[in-house]
Amino acid sequence: MNTEKLEFHTGMNYPSLFSPLQIGPYQLKHRLALAPLTRMRAEKPSLAPRPLNAEYYAQRATPGGLLIAEASPVMATGYGSPGVPGIYTEQQIAGWRKVVDAVHAKGGVIFLQLWHVGRVSHSSFQPGGVLPVAPSAVTIPPDLKTGTADGKAVTYETPRALETSEIPDVVDAYRQAAKNALAAGFDGVEIHGANGYLIEQFLQSHTNLRTDQYGGGIENRTRFLMEVTQAVIEVWGASRVGLRLSPYGIANGSGEPDPMPLYSHVVQSLNPLGLAYLHFIEPRSSGAGRAEVNHQNVPSAMVLFRPIWKGVLITAGGFTGETANAAIAAGHADAIAFGRIFISNPDLPRRLQRGFPLTPYNRATFYGGDVAGYTDYPAHDELAQA
Numbered sequence: 001m002n003t004e005k006l007e008f009h010t011g012m013n014y015p016s017l018f019s020p021l022q023i024g025p026y027q028l029k030h031r032l033a034l035a036p037l038t039r040m041r042a043e044k045p046s047l048a049p050r051p052l053n054a055e056y057y058a059q060r061a062t063p064g065g066l067l068i069a070e071a072s073p074v075m076a077t078g079y080g081s082p083g084v085p086g087i088y089t090e091q092q093i094a095g096w097r098k099v100v101d102a103v104h105a106k107g108g109v110i111f112l113q114l115w116h117v118g119r120v121s122h123s124s125f126q127p128g129g130v131l132p133v134a135p136s137a138v139t140i141p142p143d144l145k146t147g148t149a150d151g152k153a154v155t156y157e158t159p160r161a162l163e164t165s166e167i168p169d170v171v172d173a174y175r176q177a178a179k180n181a182l183a184a185g186f187d188g189v190e191i192h193g194a195n196g197y198l199i200e201q202f203l204q205s206h207t208n209l210r211t212d213q214y215g216g217g218i219e220n221r222t223r224f225l226m227e228v229t230q231a232v233i234e235v236w237g238a239s240r241v242g243l244r245l246s247p248y249g250i251a252n253g254s255g256e257p258d259p260m261p262l263y264s265h266v267v268q269s270l271n272p273l274g275l276a277y278l279h280f281i282e283p284r285s286s287g288a289g290r291a292e293v294n295h296q297n298v299p300s301a302m303v304l305f306r307p308i309w310k311g312v313l314i315t316a317g318g319f320t321g322e323t324a325n326a327a328i329a330a331g332h333a334d335a336i337a338f339g340r341i342f343i344s345n346p347d348l349p350r351r352l353q354r355g356f357p358l359t360p361y362n363r364a365t366f367y368g369g370d371v372a373g374y375t376d377y378p379a380h381d382e383l384a385q386a
């Protein structure tokens with residue numbers, strides 16, 4: 001890969017993708033982040049990252065550039081798909097340390113996304129083959145299919161509602177996973193509160209029918225998120241903790257009927273905590289992990305919530321270099337995370353800065369497999385020499 005340095009412009013009137021940005025204690029040299037991307041290529045059965053994963057992240061690292069590593073279950077019940085790396089065993093911590101070291105060797109900054117899928121799972125992934133857990137026993141509609149551990153397409157099962165007394169253990173699993181991420185050498189963690197997974201299942205009214213202190217009104221539905229966030233902050237300090245949300249998203253059977261009151265409350269509750277950043281998935285790209293989408297006539301998360309959120313705002317979803325620069329210059333967002341085009345362009349920052357053409361991605365190799373569609377996308381200069 002070309003080692004020529006990216007050029008950074010600090011003297012312009014408006015910030016761009018290539019202006020510096022302070023996130024917590026980190027002085028980023030540009031504002032183009034790698035979005036968290038599930039790639040299902042961890043070692044089996046340990047579910048520990050392996051050298052190939054380190055190579056993939058190192059390919060995408062740039063000096064002072066932020067990478068958000070893929071969603072990683074905080075405990076064994078948090079799984080819903082095969083080959084996803086975890087962050088709750090010694091072997092997984094050791095595997096992640098190699099990833100982190102490879103990114104740090106290139107001067108990159110790397111956060112890990114902490115995950116529990118809740119009902120977006122199947123009993124074949126669960127310890128003992130029991131039903132997945134969720135805030136309430138509400139099934140994902142049958143038009144959405146999932147896969148079993150041996151690869152059969154099935155409809156989702158009805159999850160088991162967590163007992164009130166079990167919830168502190170789940171919060172503790174996030175706390176322990178945060179400690180594990182610290183032990184692995186990460187620079188910070190991002191809590192996955194998006195895309196219809198456990199935290200969002202607590203937040204949204206149709207998946208949370210609880211009558212205890214974790215259900216009912218908006219404040220109660222926000223309680224689990226706040227407890228998880230506090231637990232992770234106790235480990236890391238708020239300035240190295242980010243949070244991802246997907247208001248107006250429809251992924252994995254999610255969708256709050258009236259998102260504004262809920263998410264305004266969430267964002268306002270987060271404001272005093274001093275988090276490193278808040279990270280949105282733009283509704284237009286909700287479900288981009290499953291299919292090509294470009295939802296029309298949907299609101300923009302950054303536009304709606306920028307006036308409410310007091311900290312650094314990252315957003316993602318269908319951006320090009322041009323639209324990312326425009327969003328940053330307009331003040332809608334401080335940084336843009338790129339997913340799909342960062343998969344197929346390991347040197348994306350340089351390509352966008354130079355206006356080099358982009359390599360299209362191959363959706364067939366997004367999930368699972370090995371080198372193909374993972375570490376074999378060439379950098380621009382390798383293409384030029386071919």
Ligand SMILES: Cc1cc2nc3c(=O)[nH]c(=O)nc-3n(C[C@H](O)[C@H](O)[C@H](O)COP(=O)(O)O)c2cc1C
Pocket residue numbers: 035036037038039070071113192194195244281285288289290316317318319337338339340341366367
């Ligand atoms: C293959 C794939 C895997 C993804 N995995 C995750 C994930 O682990 N965590 C997450 O928050 N979002 C995940 N997403 C969503 C992306 O982070 C991103 O928000 C989305 O792809 C839109 O950005 P883009 O248009 O630049 O791809 C995934 C998307 C894709 C395509």
